[in-house]
Amino acid sequence: MNPDADQLWRAPRWALAVLLALLGMLGPFSIDTYIPAFSGIARSLGATPVEMQQTLSAYLFGFAFMNLFHGALADSFGRRPVVLWGIAMFTLASAGCALSQSIEQLVFFRALQGLSTGAGIVVSRAVIRDMFAPAQAQKVMSQVTIYFGVAPAIAPIIGGWLFVHLNWHAIFWFLTGVGVLLWTANYKLLPETLHVTQRQPFNVKHLMRGYWQLGSSARFFLLALASGVPFNGMFLYVLAAPEFLGVHMGLAPTEFFWFFVLTIAGIMAGAWVSGRMAGKIAPKQQIRHGFVIMLVIAVLNLAANLLFKAHVSWALFPIAIFAFGWALMVPVVTLLVLDLYPERRGMASSLQAFIGSTANGIVAGVIAPLIMHSTVALAATSLLMMSIGLLAWLYLHHRWPEIGKF
Numbered sequence: 001m002n003p004d005a006d007q008l009w010r011a012p013r014w015a016l017a018v019l020l021a022l023l024g025m026l027g028p029f030s031i032d033t034y035i036p037a038f039s040g041i042a043r044s045l046g047a048t049p050v051e052m053q054q055t056l057s058a059y060l061f062g063f064a065f066m067n068l069f070h071g072a073l074a075d076s077f078g079r080r081p082v083v084l085w086g087i088a089m090f091t092l093a094s095a096g097c098a099l100s101q102s103i104e105q106l107v108f109f110r111a112l113q114g115l116s117t118g119a120g121i122v123v124s125r126a127v128i129r130d131m132f133a134p135a136q137a138q139k140v141m142s143q144v145t146i147y148f149g150v151a152p153a154i155a156p157i158i159g160g161w162l163f164v165h166l167n168w169h170a171i172f173w174f175l176t177g178v179g180v181l182l183w184t185a186n187y188k189l190l191p192e193t194l195h196v197t198q199r200q201p202f203n204v205k206h207l208m209r210g211y212w213q214l215g216s217s218a219r220f221f222l223l224a225l226a227s228g229v230p231f232n233g234m235f236l237y238v239l240a241a242p243e244f245l246g247v248h249m250g251l252a253p254t255e256f257f258w259f260f261v262l263t264i265a266g267i268m269a270g271a272w273v274s275g276r277m278a279g280k281i282a283p284k285q286q287i288r289h290g291f292v293i294m295l296v297i298a299v300l301n302l303a304a305n306l307l308f309k310a311h312v313s314w315a316l317f318p319i320a321i322f323a324f325g326w327a328l329m330v331p332v333v334t335l336l337v338l339d340l341y342p343e344r345r346g347m348a349s350s351l352q353a354f355i356g357s358t359a360n361g362i363v364a365g366v367i368a369p370l371i372m373h374s375t376v377a378l379a380a381t382s383l384l385m386m387s388i389g390l391l392a393w394l395y396l397h398h399r400w401p402e403i404g405k406f
Contacts, residue, residue, distance in 0.1 A: 086119025
């Protein structure tokens with residue numbers, strides 16, 4: 001924690017949470033705004049559904065790759081420069097997407113978006129732990145998740161409206177404008193929270209030692225799996241939204257927002273409850289509650305899809321409840337990751353995001369295209385993603401029972 005934290009931010013705590021949530025929103029905005037326009041972009045550029053899916057996977061793999069470096073750079077040069085350069089690159093990449101005239105160009109600029117958006121997500125986590133002690137940090141992390149949840153709820157509404165009333169290019173011009181506004185806000189408001197005495201040397205040997213320290217840590221790897229992979233239990237449905245919502249549910253692009261509103265409501269509610277629990281129950285108990293909720297609803301969702309034909313009247317609610325369980329436990333797991341190696345919080349946040357986003361990329365580029373044509377397959381894969389995280393947590397709890405005890 002920065003010893004001068006009290007002097008860096010004198011405004012209310014919620015105001016910092018809003019600023020950090022705006023940083024984190026670039027990721028979901030980059031995905032959710034253009035999903036309602038999938039079919040229109042495909043017709044305009046002459047792209048196949050598989051090629052359109054690659055615009056998602058290119059973004060996610062770019063996000064995963066650069067996550068290896070955002071945190072390390074932030075640990076060496078400070079939080080502000082990494083955030084500001086990341087937003088600037090995102091803004092230029094969004095303009096490139098708007099100007100794309102072929103699917104190859106769109107995939108390229110989507111990859112550039114992915115390379116840049118991780119800066120906000122990764123660094124914002126480190127900023128929280130720079131500024132607050134563990135119990136308060138959990139509350140702020142939960143607040144960030146609540147505010148952050150507004151973005152993907154409204155993003156498909158905005159994207160669908162822009163697509164229907166203007167064209168798909170307008171969606172990426174909108175993201176360009178978001179980038180300009182966000183860069184200006186952070187330039188004026190975001191403090192440098194990394195104390196000068198806590199900066200790490202930026203050289204290859206030191207970086208490799210840090211990556212080895214974290215990458216060879218079974219505790220770190222298991223915690224990252226426990227937080228990152230279950231996310232795909234609901235993110236899978238986001239990636240398959242054009243097929244799941246448009247074909248299976250029979251919704252028009254302007255109606256996709258119902259799915260996002262319900263899912264994000266689950267995330268926001270789970271994050272709110274997580275914040276209320278901070279300091280009142282042991283972290284491991286809160287994590288257990290989250291996994292129990294995800295396990296029960298994932299099993300029920302699979303059973304319902306096996307017994308009945310999926311219908312919009314019920315098929316969206318299990319995903320929202322799953323999201324509630326995930327948001328209940330993920331702020332706690334994230335803080336446990338950051339506190340394993342306090343001197344390398346930026347790098348820890350980077351590697352945690354790398355593991356999660358690599359899983360996201362595999363799901364987007366390989367798994368989702370294979371299973372999105374079946375609601376049963378979607379439900380079964382959602383259960384599988386959650387189970388990987390659950391098994392990681394159970395083994396961690398068995399091997400190191402002291403983790404999350406206090």
